[in-house]
Structure formats: structure tokens, C-alpha cells
Amino acid sequence: MTSTVDVGDARLAYTETGAGSPVVWLHGSGPGATGLSNFGGNLAAFPDYRNIVIDLPGWGGSPRPETDEPLIFHAADRVCRAMASLGVERAHLVGNSYGGAVAMRIAMRYPDSVDRLVLMAPGGVLPADAPPWPAGLERLFAYMAAEKPSREAMAEFVRLMVFDESLATGELIDERFESSLRVHPELPIPPNFGDLTPDLSLIGAATLLVWGREDQTVPLAWAGKILEGIPDAELRVLPHCRHWVQYERAPEFNHIVREFLQGGAAAAAEG
Structure with a gap:
């Protein structure tokens, strides 16, 4: 229940x-x-963790913020406030794309609140030659800019998120389309997400990067700068997979993440 x-x-x-x-x-x-x-299909694999699944400001059931602050920075501060309100002093963070960027920002600014980081093709770190944008980001920005988004535009977007397009079911497309109409972000295109590149070295948390080899939204070629910038980072690449790793390759994703989280600070202390 939400x-x-x-x-x-x-x-x-x-x-x-x-x-x-x-x-x-x-x-x-x-x-x-x-x-x-993003994560409803993964939670059953983590019953022995306290899973807190947040709708970031401007998405789902959370209102769109009135702010000129970069969205990643704004969201990171609100997630930390939410953690404090829920009595969470320290947590593992699992972030997909934009959520991965928010997780990195938290680890940079509030290191004591973060145990381990799992980042699936995170945003916030762009190559010097962007734009032009990858196809997935082009579709994302076009949908955000549309005055009257269409179900077909949503279907095109969802199909770009998965390697196996049979996973882009009508039910999934309908769910995402209806949700987008409830809270449709009115943002400049491209939005002012913020740049995390200068502060990557501030991330002290052990970090797992998970990437789909065929990602057309945040391409695997963009991983190098993050992998080199975070001192304690490792990369796992899943073939025949695009941007929604946690959805398209859920069993492998769940196994990889559980294995990584079990090596966190709590486990080390018990050892």
C-alpha cells in the first residue's frame, strides 16, 4: 500500500x-x-530487507516541485529528508537511470547515510559529445515536450527500453501511459538534471554498476567515465538487454544485487 x-x-x-x-x-x-x-517485480526477491520504494518529486504520487534547482540535486535532498522522517539513518541505495543519479548525489553529499550503491545505467554524467542524444533519450524528451501525449508515443518509448520487444506488453504500455497523464512533467527540454561529473571521486561507497549491453538510452559507452571516477566501483554488463535491466533480466538482476548487498558494511561487521 502506498x-x-x-x-x-x-x-x-x-x-x-x-x-x-x-x-x-x-x-x-x-x-x-x-x-x-520500475521495481515492483523485484521486491519479492528481497523480503529480508526493509524496502522503501519512493516516487521521486514530479513522478507517480509525488507532486512536481516548483524549483530552479537541478532536478537531481533537489530530489536527492528530499530523499534524504524522507529517510530521516522514516527513521532510516543509513541504507543501501538502488537507483535506475535518473534514480541512479539521485543515489550518486546522496552518496556525494551525505556519505554517512549510504552503505552500498547499485546503479543501473545512471544519469547525471554525460560525455563531452552529447548531444546528439541516444534514441531512448530523444523519445523521452519528445514525450515530455508533447502537449497531448499519445499511447502510441508511449508504446514507441517502452519498446526502446527492452531488447526483447515482446516484454513491451499492452498492459505495461497502458499502465505507463495512464500514469504519465496523472503527473506529466512540465519541464524544459532537455530538463536541468544537473552534472555530477566533477564530484564522482567523492563517492566512498562500494558501488555496483549494472548495464544492458544494448542500452539505447544511457549507452554502455557512457559507463567508462563513471567507472573510472568512483574509487570503489565495479561493472556488470548483461547481454541482450537494454535500459530496463531490473525488468528485462529480473532473475539475474536480483541475484547480482543480493550478492552485492550481502557484502555490505553490516556483513563485514558481523564477520
């Missing part, structure tokens, strides 16, 4: 499952994205 948490200037929607060490799940910025649309 609840809300006070973050000072708004209430963010979130869903909580399981019990144990906290894991905060942070979704991407695609049209119609919510915490559960």
Missing part, C-alpha cells in the same frame, strides 16, 4: 515491504515512471 512521508515542502509517495536492513529504491525519469513500475 503511503506518504513529509519532506518539509511536500509529501513524497512511497511503498514499503519486507523487514531488515534498509534499501531505498529510486526510479528513472521516463514518462509514467513510478517506484513500483
Whole structure:
């Protein structure tokens, strides 16, 4: 069941499952994205963790912020406020795309609140030659810019997120389309997400990067700068997979993430 948490200037929607060490799940910025649309199919594999799945400001059940601050920076501060309100002093962070960028920003600014980081093709770090934008980002920005988004535009976007287009089901497309109409971000195109590149070396948390080899939204070629910039980072690449790693390759993703989280600070202390 979805609840809300006070973050000072708004209430963010979130869903909580399981019990144990906290894991905060942070979704991407695609049209119609919510915490559960990104991670609902993964949570059953983590019943021994306290899973807090947040709708970031402007998506899902969380209101669009009125701010000139870069979106990644704004969202990171609100996630930290949400953690404090929920009594979470320290957590693993799992972030997809935009949510991965938010997780990195938290690790840079609030290192004591972060145990381990799992980042699936995170945003916030662009190559020097962007734009032009990859096809997935072009579709994302076009959908955000549309005055009257269409279901077909959503279908085209969803099909670009997966390597196996049979996973772009009508049910999934309908769910994302209806969600996008409830909270359709009115943002400059491209949005002012913010640049994390200068501060990558500030991330002290052990970090797992997970990438789909055929990602057409945040391409694998962009991984190098992040991998080199974060001192304690490793990269896992899944073939025959695009941007939605946690959806398209859920069993492998769940196994990889569980294995990584079990090597966190708590496990080391017990050893």
C-alpha cells in the first residue's frame, strides 16, 4: 500500500515491504515512471530487507516541485529528508537511470547515510559529445515536450527500453501511459538534471554498476567515465538487454544485487 512521508515542502509517495536492513529504491525519469513500475517485480526477491520504494518529486504520487534547482540535486535532498522522517539513518541505495543519479548525489553529499550503491545505467554524467542524444533519450524528451501525449508515443518509448520487444506488453504500455497523464512533467527540454561529473571521486561507497549491453538510452559507452571516477566501483554488463535491466533480466538482476548487498558494511561487521 502506498503511503506518504513529509519532506518539509511536500509529501513524497512511497511503498514499503519486507523487514531488515534498509534499501531505498529510486526510479528513472521516463514518462509514467513510478517506484513500483520500475521495481515492483523485484521486491519479492528481497523480503529480508526493509524496502522503501519512493516516487521521486514530479513522478507517480509525488507532486512536481516548483524549483530552479537541478532536478537531481533537489530530489536527492528530499530523499534524504524522507529517510530521516522514516527513521532510516543509513541504507543501501538502488537507483535506475535518473534514480541512479539521485543515489550518486546522496552518496556525494551525505556519505554517512549510504552503505552500498547499485546503479543501473545512471544519469547525471554525460560525455563531452552529447548531444546528439541516444534514441531512448530523444523519445523521452519528445514525450515530455508533447502537449497531448499519445499511447502510441508511449508504446514507441517502452519498446526502446527492452531488447526483447515482446516484454513491451499492452498492459505495461497502458499502465505507463495512464500514469504519465496523472503527473506529466512540465519541464524544459532537455530538463536541468544537473552534472555530477566533477564530484564522482567523492563517492566512498562500494558501488555496483549494472548495464544492458544494448542500452539505447544511457549507452554502455557512457559507463567508462563513471567507472573510472568512483574509487570503489565495479561493472556488470548483461547481454541482450537494454535500459530496463531490473525488468528485462529480473532473475539475474536480483541475484547480482543480493550478492552485492550481502557484502555490505553490516556483513563485514558481523564477520
